[in-house]
Structures are given as C-alpha cells and as structure tokens.
Amino acid sequence: MAIIASSIRSVTRRLFSSTESLNKLLTPINIDELKWYSESDIPPEIPLIDLQSMSQQEKNSSFKQAFETARCVYIKNHLISNKVSEDLVNITRKLLNQSEEVKSKIVHPYKGIMRGYKGYGKEKSAQVFDHAKTNEADSHVSFCWGPADNVYPDLTFQKLWQRYYKKSLKISKEIAELAIKNAGIEDVIDWNNLKAGDHLLKLQEYVALGDKPHQPQRLGPHVDFDFLTIINQLPAENGYIGLQVSMNEKIINLPAVKGTIVILFGEAMQSISKGKVKGPIHNVISPQENKYEGSSRTSILFFLQPHPKTKVSRTEGSHLSEYYGEKETIRYGDFHSRLLGEFYKD
Ligand SMILES: O=C(O)CCC(=O)C(=O)O
C-alpha cells in the first residue's frame, strides 16, 4: 500500500513540477469555440428544464420525474452567462499556471478547509465513500471560494469569484424552492435556512498531463454531501465525456451541453427529505488511453449547503451512514467536518 501511494505521489510530482506543460493545457478559453454537445445529446432519462419558457407546472413535473429516476436535471436559460463563466475560468487558469511557489501563497493555512488553491491529488472523494480506495486521489487541481475565509491573489480575482458566487446563490434559490416544493418538505426546510449555509464554489481542472491516465477514475464514485450541487462543465477538446451518474446500476454519461448546468442532489437533501430524494452516485471516469490526448476538462461546482446547525440523521440506503455517529441526529456542520476529515486524509 505504502509503495503504491508513494509512487503515485512521485508521478504527480514529476508531472506537475513543470508549469510549462500546464501552461499549454490551461490556455484562455472562448466559450463559443469549445466543442460542445447539443441538447439532443442529453440522455432521455434526464429532464431539461428551461427556467425562462417553461410553466411552473412543467417545471414541477420535471422535478418529480427527476426524483424518481436519475435524481439530476439539466437547466437552461439560467443566470450564468458565457461571459461570467469565461471570466472565472480565465482568471483562475492564469493563477493555476503560476509556479508552485506563487500558488503556495493562496493555499489556506488550515488544511481541512475548502478554500483557496489545492494541488493535484489533495482530495479523496472515493475514500470518503469507500475506505478501501485509499490511493485514489481526485485527479485535478482546484480553487475554492466560500462566504468567508477566502484567500486570493488580487482584487480583480476576488471580484470575479464573488460575482459567480452571488449568481450561483441566486439560481440556487429558484432551484432549491422547486425541489423543496416537489419533494413536499416545506415544513422542514426553506430558503432562509439554506441561504445562510457555508456554500462552496469550486473550479476543478482535470489536466491530461503525461501520456496516459494514472487510474481508472479521475474522481471516484461518490455522493455529494450537500443539499444540491450545480455543475457547470466545459467540454474536453476530443469529445471525451467524464461525468457519469448511476441509475439503478445503469451508468449514464452527462455530456457538456452549451448553455446548460447540471443539478445533482446530495446527502443533506436525502436526510432532510427522510430518504424521499436520494443523492445519486456519480463519478468522473478516466478517458481510455486512445482518448487521453485532448481530454483535459474543467468543471465549476457550486455546493449549496444547509445551515451548519440544521439537524440531519441517517436514512435507509445512505452511503454515508457511518459519519452520523451514535446519536439520533447530528448538526450538519459537524457531519460535514467528519466527512472533510476523511476527504483530506493522507
Ligand atoms: O467534475 C465534475 O463534473 C464533477 C465533480 C464532482 O462530482 C465533485 O467534485 O463532487
């Protein structure tokens, strides 16, 4: 075990010690020039919700369908414009292209907090879910932003991250309220609780450095910890689709479709809805060896969290049961800290 772990560390050290190769892959983007999938590529099991032109009734029935099937939806005509995404990606890539010494200044001093720059292989989504997977670190470099305690290089950077964060929160309100109504949980949670959560905005760059994938998954199967997650993904240059969701043992690919975001529900939603809305298992698979070149991929995630004092408890079929502890209920903030302890464990 120890030998495998240290050899993975040395491969990643070698790959990422050269900022030159990163610079070639993390170039500025122009959204209109990326190789997007189209709406007709959205899997038939997954509803596409048009926030502008659908009636309330149509939106409601799409959510009901989602709760019964893959527990995720595509959304279009949302508030995040191409310009807002492009600006966030470009300013962050500029930072990620700097030397490790420069980036070390925007590493948060406390390791267990999701803020600032995290280098390659620092997080272990699969390990939280399945302890046997101790060597599978997530194959990305990332930057994280929250409502407080942020570390950032300059004011322009701060402005663009704050702008994206505020827009994500605004979209979350409409989506969370639809989800709450259609799950019939208005008596247990509302927007006032959710808006005050310790949310997280995160940009992940899965960079195809070297000549082949280093493990079968770029991010192993897991369930998100939060109430809901908004995923804004950019397509890879060579058509590789990384994001997958499991539905009754079936694996469904979720392509990057221009103008859309994907919503997934998390463990907190599962707990608060008493198991009615299950958090779907999802993962980012590694490309096959012949699809490796051109498979770099970016995702921007917004994790909407309940207020830390919200009481949560385990439900039947939860994949994160062991983190609830002995008592009947636990505060979400404490539950989340336990999960992060495993997520950042070496
Ligand atoms: O990269 C993605 O699209 C998904 C990432 C993800 O599931 C996560 O970070 O929890």
Ligand SMILES: [Fe+2]
């Ligand atoms: Fe996830």
